[in-house]
Amino acid sequence: xxxxxxxxxxxxxxxxxxxxxxxxxxxxxxxxxxxxxxxxxxxxxxxxxxxxxxxxxxxxxxxxxxxxxxxxxxxxxxxxxxxxxxxxxxxxxxxxxxxxxxxxxxxxxxxxxxxxxxxxxxxxxxxxxxxxxxxxxxxxxxxxxxxxxxxxxxxxxxxxxxxxxxxxxxxxxxxxxxxxxxxxxxxxxxxxxxxxxxxxxxxxxxxxxxxxxxxxxxxxxxxxxxxxxxxxxxxxxxxxxxxxxxxxxxxxxxxxxxxxxxxxxxxxxxxxxxxxxxxxxxxxxxxxxxxxxxxxxxxxxxxxxxxxxxxxxxxxxxxxxxxxxxxxxxxxxxxxxxxxxxxxxxxxxxxxxxxxxxxxxxxxxxxxxxxxxxxxxxx
Numbered sequence: 001x002x003x004x005x006x007x008x009x010x011x012x013x014x015x016x017x018x019x020x021x022x023x024x025x026x027x028x029x030x031x032x033x034x035x036x037x038x039x040x041x042x043x044x045x046x047x048x049x050x051x052x053x054x055x056x057x058x059x060x061x062x063x064x065x066x067x068x069x070x071x072x073x074x075x076x077x078x079x080x081x082x083x084x085x086x087x088x089x090x091x092x093x094x095x096x097x098x099x100x101x102x103x104x105x106x107x108x109x110x111x112x113x114x115x116x117x118x119x120x121x122x123x124x125x126x127x128x129x130x131x132x133x134x135x136x137x138x139x140x141x142x143x144x145x146x147x148x149x150x151x152x153x154x155x156x157x158x159x160x161x162x163x164x165x166x167x168x169x170x171x172x173x174x175x176x177x178x179x180x181x182x183x184x185x186x187x188x189x190x191x192x193x194x195x196x197x198x199x200x201x202x203x204x205x206x207x208x209x210x211x212x213x214x215x216x217x218x219x220x221x222x223x224x225x226x227x228x229x230x231x232x233x234x235x236x237x238x239x240x241x242x243x244x245x246x247x248x249x250x251x252x253x254x255x256x257x258x259x260x261x262x263x264x265x266x267x268x269x270x271x272x273x274x275x276x277x278x279x280x281x282x283x284x285x286x287x288x289x290x291x292x293x294x295x296x297x298x299x300x301x302x303x304x305x306x307x308x309x310x311x312x313x314x315x316x317x318x319x320x321x322x323x324x325x326x327x328x329x330x331x332x333x334x335x336x337x338x339x340x341x342x343x344x345x346x347x348x349x350x351x352x353x354x355x356x357x358x359x360x361x362x363x364x365x366x367x368x369x370x371x372x373x374x375x376x377x378x379x
Contacts, residue, residue, distance in 0.1 A: 001032040001372050004107035006117040008040050013139050013287040014114045016342075020185045021111060027186075029369055035105055039117050039357035043097045059270040062157040099129055108372045111135045118153060125152035133371050135364070138183055140286035142311030143170055154371070157183075157364055159290070160355060162319070167275035180364050181357020182290040187271040189294055189358040197276035201239070201262060208236045208339045211297075213270075213288065214243050220283055220303055222252050224235070228331040230257055234339065238265065239273055271295070278345070279338055281331070284312040284322070293321065294358035298348045300325050300334050320351040 007018040022034045113116035118136035134153040143166040161179035214220045237260040243251040282302040302325040316322035
């Protein structure tokens with residue numbers, strides 16, 4: 001079996017999903033081969049660099065004008081697309097460049113972890129240039145209008161069956177949808193003992209423990225969050241992960257706090273740190289959200305990036321699985337609710353358990369293998 005996973009560097013989530021699927025597929029099926037293709041890097045390393053840098057700068061800028069950017073996203077999400085729009089012309093360009101890589105590898109199945117890649121591959125499917133089964137992965141808790149253009153993929157993998165009305169509004173037949181969840185790495189399915197993890201990281205065994213994450217790109221005003229926590233009328237301990245943002249790491253390390261605080265840069269054992277914590281304070285990216293849900297870790301969502309992260313907030317709030325921090329419902333309000341109101345965390349975790357999909361990656365890989373096997377048997 002040969003699996004081709006096509007991704008792109010728009011944030012860290014799409015690449016993380018690609019890596020999770022690749023690791024799981026090759027572990028479950030040792031005789032299989034799996035290739036991850038960054039479509040922008042394949043077309044041109046300069047295009048990849050420009051695209052990644054442009055995405056980071058635009059998200060950083062738009063985060064300061066959240067309401068305006070969110071409204072613009074909503075208007076864009078309501079537009080119809082045809083073959084002459086810039087979006088469809090871009091799809092045609094990407095498709096023409098990707099075809100050589102696909103033909104050269106000759107995969108038995110293609111998985112696209114972002115919608116732009118799926119649109120380009122779908123054009124090739126439409127014209128008969130690709131005949132193998134194709135899967136598209138939705139990496140946030142919403143259905144963007146771009147998925148309407150992915151008409152020839154056999155399957156679209158969704159974060160939840162609760163999004164069925166959104167697929168209906170987009171005119172997408174739900175029989176094509178696999179509500180397995182967002183694929184995440186294996187270590188987020190495993191639960192470590194909280195006491196052992198606290199001992200490992202030099203934390204107090206019983207103090208309420210707040211994990212603050214800035215995402216892989218280091219978004220968020222972490223010093224501001226820490227200052228708010230410092231004003232709580234009860235003691236806590238704080239763990240901060242700054243990602244790859246070295247300036248942010250230096251800034252946080254320089255802070256003086258009366259609460260115990262452990263500060264990390266980019267780490268590979270986020271799963272263990274999550275198991276040491278009682279709650280997570282973070283912007284609600286699709287992958288971070290799915291990982292925290294799989295861990296059963298209550299999430300305090302703060303400063304979502306305009307667009308899909310706003311939709312993640314809506315989904316989690318509607319399902320009672322997270323708390324949204326705003327100007328009027330502040331960090332101190334949420335901390336009081338979690339740590340001073342008995343039973344509140346337990347009720348939140350019950351809601352989390354109802355929507356968590358910890359085995360999404362395995363379920364997807366098994367489905368892919370069965371689909372390939374069925375096709376081979378029919379030939």
